[in-house]
Amino acid sequence: MDIKHYQQKIDSFVKDRNWDKFHSPKNLTMALSGEVGELSDILQWLTEEESMKENLNEKILSLVKEELADIFIYLIRIADKLDINIEEEVKNKIKLNEEKYPIHLSKNNATKYNRR
């Protein structure tokens, strides 16, 4: 996936509407909260079981797809506005997680490392 390509598409979309003044990282973070809130709202009354691929009905799945796209769009938009290379950061974070959660301490136990 060419993230840069989508960041440019979003940037054009925003500039065409003269919305750039709204897109501070602070405001975009609020927009991201809004979208994650919608995802929560969709899944809130389902059991874990019901939220799984094999059980999710088409209607709900299609709502979830749209929310994931919205979240993704705001996320790469924030990265773009702050010149953050998201792939680089994901790589670093996965490495960091491997150090923070060594297998022998973490097996079967998802307790946050600072609450262990």
Place this chain on the structure above:
Amino acid sequence: MDIKHYQQKIDSFVKDRNWDKFHSPKNLTMALSGEVGELSDILQWLTEEESMKENLNEKILSLVKEELADIFIYLIRIADKLDINIEEEVKNKIKLNEEKYPIHLSKNNATKYNRR
């Protein structure tokens, strides 16, 4: 960015720790809310101006980077668990947004299409 590659790395990480039982889409959505909450927390007392690239100090920027990575990781993890092709959905959503927010109605005005 090869999203599939990172999804597989995350999947191995999770399987190695026997955490797969925790990773229902419902639970992952709560984890995503938690991470977006941390991003909000980092930016909450900054002005919009202060949240911008040219003004954000190194310490805060580095916290933001880590949060964006966390959010990205949970986001593609949910997509993976639900067999959702995130690029496909982003493409669709950008197209949909162009229809919902035509330039002549949206110029200078970020009012949600259903509140217009």
Place this chain on the structure above:
Amino acid sequence: MDIKHYQQKIDSFVKDRNWDKFHSPKNLTMALSGEVGELSDILQWLTEEESMKENLNEKILSLVKEELADIFIYLIRIADKLDINIEEEVKNKIKLNEEKYPIHLSKNNATKYNRR
């Protein structure tokens, strides 16, 4: 509970630290998102069953208590900054919910009224 009394205590606390400039309703909403994110984080890997009163361990319960207090504090602070009478609004909302979710349509079914 004398909400006004706590709003005044919070207001003094804020004024004593010269924090009032940070407390726009917008910023307080981000702070509220941060606190709700922490609550999500605490419960994210628990099953529904495990999140219930009879199963929640003391350590987690005490974390939850602190988060509920934080959420409450920011909530009544927003109401205070916007001169909103929260009790009035709660009363109205309960009445509205009774109209939106009549028993015969809603029994056993928590589908949002606009998705019914």
Place this chain on the structure above:
Amino acid sequence: MDIKHYQQKIDSFVKDRNWDKFHSPKNLTMALSGEVGELSDILQWLTEEESMKENLNEKILSLVKEELADIFIYLIRIADKLDINIEEEVKNKIKLNEEKYPIHLSKNNATKYNRR
């Protein structure tokens, strides 16, 4: 405000619709996230200035009122399901905040005590 009274009204509302099975603290936390997300969504593109009492237009204010009520309702519902005395916790938290943020260290500076 007689919180117990509203908790009982909510409890009757829920029982009448046989929704109690949905109301685990975990699920209610997701519902709370959804409502806080809606509040973010309402204020996301406003400046701090615009979000203030003297500038907020009637339409937006009335949306905010409804969200604050929703948040309050889910908050006291969670407290009810976990037998948490919310007033007690608010009192404790205000006291704790006074210790964590002494005036001489906190004046003009809203940096979180653990990032100071």
